[in-house]
Amino acid sequence: xxxxxxxxxxxxxxxxxxxxxxxxxxxxxxxxxxxxxxxxxxxxxxxxxxxxxxxxxxxxxxxxxxxxxxxxxxxxxxxxxxxxxxxxxxxxxxxxxxxxxxxxxxxxxxxxxxxxxxxxxxxxxxxxxxxxxxxxxxxxxxxxxxxxxxxxxxxxxxxxxxxxxxxxxxxxxxxxxxxxxxxxxxxxxxxxx
Numbered sequence: 778x779x780x781x782x783x784x785x786x787x788x789x790x791x792x793x794x795x796x797x798x799x800x801x802x803x804x805x806x807x808x809x810x811x812x813x814x815x816x817x818x819x820x821x822x823x824x825x826x827x828x829x830x831x832x833x834x835x836x837x838x839x840x841x842x843x844x845x846x847x848x849x850x851x852x853x854x855x856x857x858x859x860x861x862x863x864x865x866x867x868x869x870x871x872x873x874x875x876x877x878x879x880x881x882x883x884x885x886x887x888x889x890x891x892x893x894x895x896x897x898x899x900x901x902x903x904x905x906x907x908x909x910x911x912x913x914x915x916x917x918x919x920x921x922x923x924x925x926x927x928x929x930x931x932x933x934x935x936x937x938x939x940x941x942x943x944x945x946x947x948x949x950x951x952x953x954x955x956x957x958x959x960x961x962x963x964x965x966x967x968x969x970x
Contacts (some may be wrong), residue, residue, distance in 0.1 A: 798940065866963060
């Protein structure tokens with residue numbers, strides 16, 4: 778288990794961006810609640826502006842920060858798949874006051890994807906920092922970094938910190954969208970569903 782030092786927590790809370798291991802791949806992370814941070818990650822990754830990012834949260838209750846509402850059936854589904862490398866696409870409410878204020882995250886769509894990571898140390902970090910966007914650590918169209926050396930080769934001094942988790946060659950998270958009838962698999966990944 779990693780021990781994340783307070784400096785990294787402070788960097789993330791202050792709007793910084795870094796690379797750290799997640800329960801799937803290395804992620805390029807920053808505060809999901811900071812618009813400038815999110816836009817900086819789009820710039821660093823050269824990511825297409827309409828492509829949304831998965832948001833890591835420490836617990837299901839964090840969904841309240843985004844105005845996410847869901848049924849008891851979806852709540853049961855979330856209990857089954859979290860904490861695991863499963864990203865869940867959830868609907869946003871247009872009537873919620875938060876919808877316009879988080880436009881930089883949903884990019885005009887009606888959904889966001891969230892994941893409660895399996896790694897305990899990462900959930901502890903998220904409790905301290907709040908939700909983090911966490912796209913894979915690579916520029917758009919290049920393969921995800923499997924080591925910190927590869928990530929440094931991609932980003933150099935464009936990020937504020939790197940956390941070395943050794944060689945990571947996992948699959949990306951499985952992405953699912955639950956509804957009242959069941960769920961739709963958007964991407965089969967680390968967890969086979």
